Amino acid sequence: MVKEFSTIPFGPQHPVLPEPVHLDLILDDETVVGAVPNIGFIHRGLEKLVETKDFKEYVYVAERVCGICSFGHGMGYCECLENIMNIEVPRRGNYLRTIWMEMSRVHSHLLWLGLLADALGFESLFMESWKLREQILDMFDATTGGRVIFSVNCVGGVLKDMDQSMLNNILNTVNDMEKEIRPVTETFLNDYTVGTRLHGLGVLTADEAKVMGAVGPMLRASGVSYDARKTGYAAYGELDLEPVIDTDGDSFARCRVRINELFQSFDLIRQAIGKIPEGDISVPVKGNPEGEHFMRIEQPRGEAIYYVKANGTKYIDRFRLRTPTTSNIPPMVELIKGCQLADVALLILTIDPCISCTER
Amino acid sequence: MGQKPFKWKILPFAGTVMKNLFSDPATTKYPFEPAKFPERMRGHIVIRIDECISCGLCERNCPPRAIKVDRAAGTWAINRFDCIQCGNCTNVCPKKCLEIVPGYTEPGTEKITETFTKSMTERTS
Numbered sequence: 333m334v335k336e337f338s339t340i341p342f343g344p345q346h347p348v349l350p351e352p353v354h355l356d357l358i359l360d361d362e363t364v365v366g367a368v369p370n371i372g373f374i375h376r377g378l379e380k381l382v383e384t385k386d387f388k389e390y391v392y393v394a395e396r397v398c399g400i401c402s403f404g405h406g407m408g409y410c411e412c413l414e415n416i417m418n419i420e421v422p423r424r425g426n427y428l429r430t431i432w433m434e435m436s437r438v439h440s441h442l443l444w445l446g447l448l449a450d451a452l453g454f455e456s457l458f459m460e461s462w463k464l465r466e467q468i469l470d471m472f473d474a475t476t477g478g479r480v481i482f483s484v485n486c487v488g489g490v491l492k493d494m495d496q497s498m499l500n501n502i503l504n505t506v507n508d509m510e511k512e513i514r515p516v517t518e519t520f521l522n523d524y525t526v527g528t529r530l531h532g533l534g535v536l537t538a539d540e541a542k543v544m545g546a547v548g549p550m551l552r553a554s555g556v557s558y559d560a561r562k563t564g565y566a567a568y569g570e571l572d573l574e575p576v577i578d579t580d581g582d583s584f585a586r587c588r589v590r591i592n593e594l595f596q597s598f599d600l601i602r603q604a605i606g607k608i609p610e611g612d613i614s615v616p617v618k619g620n621p622e623g624e625h626f627m628r629i630e631q632p633r634g635e636a637i638y639y640v641k642a643n644g645t646k647y648i649d650r651f652r653l654r655t656p657t658t659s660n661i662p663p664m665v666e667l668i669k670g671c672q673l674a675d676v677a678l679l680i681l682t683i684d685p686c687i688s689c690t691e692r
Numbered sequence: 693m694g695q696k697p698f699k700w701k702i703l704p705f706a707g708t709v710m711k712n713l714f715s716d717p718a719t720t721k722y723p724f725e726p727a728k729f730p731e732r733m734r735g736h737i738v739i740r741i742d743e744c745i746s747c748g749l750c751e752r753n754c755p756p757r758a759i760k761v762d763r764a765a766g767t768w769a770i771n772r773f774d775c776i777q778c779g780n781c782t783n784v785c786p787k788k789c790l791e792i793v794p795g796y797t798e799p800g801t802e803k804i805t806e807t808f809t810k811s812m813t814e815r816t817s
Contacts, residue, residue, distance in 0.1 A: 385755065392755045392778040456709050463718045470730075477734035477792070483778045491783065492732070515708045522701040 337365065340673070344373050348451045348677035351687035357668070357676060364676060367668045369661055375691040382651040387413060387621060387642065390651070391485055397653065398689040399480045400443060401631045403436045405689075406485035408629045408638035409651065411565055413487045415625040416642055419615060423567070425489035427608040430567040431502065432475075432482065434597040434604070438509075439468040440632030441590045441597075444684045445520060448587065451681050452529055460516050467505055474498065489614025499605050506598050517591045530584035534667040534679045537581055544663040547656045548634020549593065550683055553578045553585040560630035571603045583682045590684075620646050631656055633684045655689040729794035734777040736797045739768055741808040743789035750781035750790060766810035773803040 338359050344352030352373040358366035378397055382390050395406035407429055414421060421429075446461035469479045475494055476482040484492045494502075520526055536546065541554035551558055552575055559575035561568045576592040578585040621642035629636050634656030641650040660683040667679050720727060729735065746763040758774035759781060761767070782790045 386753070389753060389755045389780065392776065392780065396776075454705075456712075457705060460705075460708060460712070466718070473733055474730040475732065477730075477732040477779070478777070481776075481778075483734065483780075491779075515705065518701075519705040519708075523704050524700040524702055527700055 353687050362673050367665050378692045382648045386646050400440045403432050404631045410485050410487050412625045412638050412640040416621040416623045421489045422612040423609045424611045425613045426567040428490050430604045434600045437597045437632040441594050488617045493613045510598050533583040535582045545659045546663040547659045549589045553589045554581040555579040560628040560635040586682045657686045657690040733794035734792045735795040740789040743787050749784045753784045769805050769807040771805045772797045
C-alpha cells in the first residue's frame with residue numbers, strides 16, 4: 333500500500349512567527365516527515381546599497397538590517413573598515429561597544445524568552461519577560477538616544493560617551509535586574525508546564541550541530557564550546573569569558589543556555605564598567621578604504637560573518653553579511669522532521685529566527 | 693526521546709502574578725501622564741536657521757536624502773517623514789546650528805516638507 337502524505341503550508345503569517353518564513357510541512361498523520369523552507373518575503377537589498385552610499389554613511393544602513401541585532405551589525409561593519417584602514421579604536425570606545433553589545437544580548441534573549449512563553453500560551457510570563465526588557469531599552473534610550481536603532485557606531489569608534497553617572501545607572505539597573513529576573517528564569521527552568529513542552533523536544537547532537545553548521549546558543553546547547561567573542565574583538569579580549577554550554581541538545585537546553593547567557597552578559601557588563609579606561613572614544617578617519625576584510629561577531633542569535641571589499645574610493649565594492657539564522661535554518665529543518673505538528677511552532681522558535689536579518 | 697528527570701515545581705510563577713496584581717501598572721498612564729523622554733533621545737532635527745551658512749554638508753551626508761539646501765534662496769528644507777533620526781547631519785554641521793532634540797514628530801496623512809528660510813539681513817551679509 334502506498335502511504336499518502338499531506339502537505340500543510342506553515343507561515344508566512346502565523347501567530348507564533350514574529351517574522352515571515354514559509355514552510356511546507358509534509359505530514360504522515362500528525363507526524364512531520366519533511367519540511368521545505370521558503371524565505372524571501374522581506375528582501376530589501378541592503379547589501380547592494382553599499383555601492384551607492386558613502387562608506388561612513390552606510391553604518392546607518394548596516395544597523396537597520398535588523399532591529400534586535402542592530403548594534404552588532406553596525407559594529408561588525410565598522411570593525412571591518414577599521415581593520416582595512418588600520419585604524420586603532422581607542423580602548424574606551426571598545427569598552428563602550430562591549431557594554432552596548434552585551435545590553436543588546438540581554439534585550440534579545442529577554443525578547444526570545446517572552447516569545448517562547450507566548451508560544452507556550454503562558455501570557456503572564458511573556459509580559460513579565462518583556463517588562464524586564466523595557467529596563468534595558470530605557471537604558472539604551474538614555475545612553476544612545478534610541479530604543480532599537482542606536483546610531484552610535486562610527487568608523488573609528490563610537491559617537492557618544494557615557495559619563496560616570498550613566499555607567500552607575502547601568503550598573504544599578506543590571507544589579508536590580510539580576511534579582512528581578514530570578515522568578516522568570518526559575519519559572520522557565522522549573523515549571524512543570526514549561527518543562528513538559530520543552531524537555532526532549534528537538535534533540536540536536538553535537539556532531540549534527542557541527543555538520544549542519546548550527547551557530548550560537550543552538551550550537552552551544554549541543555555541547556560544542558564555541559563563542560566568537562573569544563576571538564577578542566572590541567574589548568572582549570580583556571574580559572573573562574567562558575562560553576555557556578549545555579549537553580542535552582534539546583529545546584530545554586537551548587532555553588537554559590540563553591538564560592545562563594543572560595547572567596553571563598550581566599557579569600560582562602559589570603566587568604566592562606569596572607575596567608573602562610578614561611580617554612577618547614573615537615579617532616578621526618582620513619582617506620578612503622582599500623582592501624578586504626572578513627570577521628566574525630557573536631550576535632545574540634549566534635555567529636554573524638561580515639565581509640567588506642573596498643576599492644579605494646568612498647564607495648565600497650561589496651559588503652556581505654552572513655547572519656546566524658541563515659546557518660540555523662538547515663538544522664531547524666532537521667529538527668522538525670519526526671516531531672508532532674503541534675511542536676513545529678515551538679521548534680522554529682527555539683532557533684530564535686530573525687528573518688529580517690537573513691534576507692537583508 | 694529520553695526524558696531526563698528534573699525537579700518540577702507547581703505554580704512557581706504564582707508569587708510574581710500575585711505581586712503584579714496588587715502593584716501599580718508597569719506602563720505609563722498615557723495620555724493622563726505625559727511621556728518622558730531622556731535628554732539624549734533622538735526625536736527630531738531642529739535648525740537655528742540664522743546661523744546656517746548653506747554649505748550643504750548636511751544634504752550630502754543625509755543617508756535618506758531628506759534634507760534639501762538651497763543656497764541661492766537661503767532655504768533649508770527637511771522631509772520629516774524621510775528622516776531616520778540618525779543624527780549624521782548634526783555631526784557634520786560646521787556651524788553646529790543643527791541639533792537633534794527629544795520628542796517625536798507628529799504623524800500625518802501626507803509627506804510634508806518643512807522649509808526654513810533665512811531672514812533677509814542674514815542673506816545679504
